[in-house]
Amino acid sequence: MSSVSSGMIGRSTGDRIVLALTIGMAIVMMAPIAWVVALSLKDNKELMTDMNSVFHAPYTIENYINILATSSVFRWILNSVIVSGVLTILTLVLSSLAGYGFARLNFPFRNALFVLVLLGLAVPEQAVLIARHQLFSWLKFHNTYHGLILPGLAAPFGVFLMTQYFRAIPRELDEAALLDNASRFKIFWKVLLPLTLPAQATLGIFTFLASWNDYFWPLISGTKKEMYTLTIGIASTQTNFAQSEGLGFLMSQAVFAGAPILILYLFFQKYIVTAVSGAAVR
Numbered sequence: 001m002s003s004v005s006s007g008m009i010g011r012s013t014g015d016r017i018v019l020a021l022t023i024g025m026a027i028v029m030m031a032p033i034a035w036v037v038a039l040s041l042k043d044n045k046e047l048m049t050d051m052n053s054v055f056h057a058p059y060t061i062e063n064y065i066n067i068l069a070t071s072s073v074f075r076w077i078l079n080s081v082i083v084s085g086v087l088t089i090l091t092l093v094l095s096s097l098a099g100y101g102f103a104r105l106n107f108p109f110r111n112a113l114f115v116l117v118l119l120g121l122a123v124p125e126q127a128v129l130i131a132r133h134q135l136f137s138w139l140k141f142h143n144t145y146h147g148l149i150l151p152g153l154a155a156p157f158g159v160f161l162m163t164q165y166f167r168a169i170p171r172e173l174d175e176a177a178l179l180d181n182a183s184r185f186k187i188f189w190k191v192l193l194p195l196t197l198p199a200q201a202t203l204g205i206f207t208f209l210a211s212w213n214d215y216f217w218p219l220i221s222g223t224k225k226e227m228y229t230l231t232i233g234i235a236s237t238q239t240n241f242a243q244s245e246g247l248g249f250l251m252s253q254a255v256f257a258g259a260p261i262l263i264l265y266l267f268f269q270k271y272i273v274t275a276v277s278g279a280a281v282r
Helices: 002-040 044-049 051-055 062-069 073-104 110-122 125-139 145-153 156-168 172-179 184-213 216-221 230-236 247-281
Strands: none
Touching: 002 051, 002 247, 044 051, 044 247, 062 247, 073 110, 073 145, 073 156, 073 184, 073 230, 110 156, 125 145, 125 216, 145 184, 145 216, 156 184, 172 184, 184 230, 184 247, 216 230, 230 247
């Protein structure tokens, strides 16, 4: 009895230490976010006088009102929603189909093609920027939605993730469906695809996050104000002295641009945790 009770006490103490470390790490990670939100709720002139004023009232939402007062901000939000939403959906479709093909179908040069796809992970975007810019200029794709969306469809990580997830599903499911005279597409659509929902949610949230926060390519391709995404549009409203004279406004822009991602994560966090834990088990 004594050994059992001592083991329980030891385990309880260990759990408490792990919990305390987790809480401490969470506080460390949340502190910068809380700091940004607090700065966004302070008057810019007050911050110029005393930065310590962030720790006490009064607070104001004037910085957010100034953002909404920008005439094109809702157009920029719409552009970001269209680009990020369409890109995410198409990436999920293409990655799922490619992943199923690499994991379940036998065709010539399958392994070589899969290695070629994985090599795409090693190619930085900057290496193909000039060629892509010239190609899109020739096709007259700049300042269009498809010009902003198409480059993101090259998603080797999505193909790799879905391939690995499909490979982890037992092949007995395919064989049972084939015995029932199910077609390959029906097996993919009705049997296997629903089992990959956690991986799709993870890939979807990462794709949406990367597209929503993308600054480099939209800055080059979307040069007209009506085609700005939210990140480019908000950056265009900053003055040369924004970091010193408009710190509160600058932080409110960061919160405004990041809030949709946080909301999206809160809705899909269950699937993300399931996919990550599942990958760890495998």
